[in-house]
Amino acid sequence: MAHSFPGKVAIVTGASSGIGLAVAEQLVAAGAKVALVARTRSKLEEAAARLGDNAAAFPLDVTDFAAAARLPGEVVARFGGLDILVNNAGLNHRGSILDVTAQQLADVITTNLTAPIYLTRVCAEHLRAGGAVVNVASLAGMVPVPHEGAYSASKAGLRAFTKVITEDLAERGIQVSSVCPGPVDTGFFGDIDTVPDLVFSQPMSSAAEIADAVLACIASGTPEVAVPSMSGKLATLGYLFPALARGLRPMLEKRGAANKKRYKETKKL
Numbered sequence: 001m002a003h004s005f006p007g008k009v010a011i012v013t014g015a016s017s018g019i020g021l022a023v024a025e026q027l028v029a030a031g032a033k034v035a036l037v038a039r040t041r042s043k044l045e046e047a048a049a050r051l052g053d054n055a056a057a058f059p060l061d062v063t064d065f066a067a068a069a070r071l072p073g074e075v076v077a078r079f080g081g082l083d084i085l086v087n088n089a090g091l092n093h094r095g096s097i098l099d100v101t102a103q104q105l106a107d108v109i110t111t112n113l114t115a116p117i118y119l120t121r122v123c124a125e126h127l128r129a130g131g132a133v134v135n136v137a138s139l140a141g142m143v144p145v146p147h148e149g150a151y152s153a154s155k156a157g158l159r160a161f162t163k164v165i166t167e168d169l170a171e172r173g174i175q176v177s178s179v180c181p182g183p184v185d186t187g188f189f190g191d192i193d194t195v196p197d198l199v200f201s202q203p204m205s206s207a208a209e210i211a212d213a214v215l216a217c218i219a220s221g222t223p224e225v226a227v228p229s230m231s232g233k234l235a236t237l238g239y240l241f242p243a244l245a246r247g248l249r250p251m252l253e254k255r256g257a258a259n260k261k262r263y264k265e266t267k268k269l
């Protein structure tokens with residue numbers, strides 16, 4: 001569905017690729033001005049040049065809290081206000097926690113949970129009434145995924161944070177939502193062989209489909225959306241009935257392994 005956000009100003013983290021870049025593209029197409037945030041300056045500048053005057057690169061590491069604290073003021077100075085924050089930057093280190101270092105586990109939590117909490121707080125003072133915060137969580141935050149302990153915890157935490165602050169920010173006329181994607185066809189998988197088969201058991205979405213959901217949340221304030229929605233319902237059932245989840249897991253892993261094999265063949269990985 002085509003949305004229209006003329007004159008609105010947005011910060012999108014993780015805008016150098018994948019979902020964040022698709023969100024930025026769709027927001028600019030909808031008339032918004034977008035601050036593109038990620039660590040890779042060259043990718044942000046290339047995107048900003050392509051998107052025109054309504055996009056600008058703000059290279060930073062979201063775990064650099066001093067830089068994050070300065071960001072909303074810099075965006076207001078550049079674009080004249082702030083209405084929308086999309087916390088999308090994310091990191092995963094997969095494997096048994098015995099095979100992942102303590103620092104890697106901490107980095108996942110800092111990037112996926114502490115940083116969006118910090119950025120939401122520093123942006124809250126600048127967001128205008130009628131604004132929106134959308135946090136990109138994951139199905140892995142709805143039902144725990146094997147070998148993604150810190151990642152699942154970070155995304156479950158982000159969902160919990162989103163639900164709690166909905167009331168806090170409603171006082172200021174700001175809507176808060178989370179979007180929980182299943183597998184999405186971006187570079188986020190990294191080494192495909194480390195991705196649990198269970199992840200591939202659900203239908204793959206495109207970055208543009210997740211961006212559609214993000215813009216729909218900005219427009220409607222829907223508290224939480226899973227993409228695909230049926231995967232969200234299955235994850236909720238699995239969370240409520242862990243014995244059912246354990247029972248279904250072998251079948252889902254078999255389906256996921258077949259999907260992963262097809263994906264690797266299609267992508268020539």
Ligand SMILES: NC(=O)c1ccc[n+]([C@@H]2O[C@H](COP(=O)([O-])OP(=O)(O)OC[C@H]3O[C@@H](n4cnc5c(N)ncnc54)[C@H](OP(=O)(O)O)[C@@H]3O)[C@@H](O)[C@H]2O)c1
Nearest residue numbers: 014016017018019038039040061062089090183184186188
């Ligand atoms: N792909 C999936 O299957 C999937 C499923 C569910 C949820 N998600 C979530 O969707 C979000 C976006 O992922 P994606 O699929 O679009 O993957 P992606 O293409 O790898 O994008 C990740 C983005 O995060 C940025 N980023 C990572 N660490 C950062 C940091 N410390 N500071 C600033 N930016 C940082 C990256 O840019 P730089 O490297 O340039 O900093 C990049 O722009 C993540 O939160 C992920 O957890 C993805």
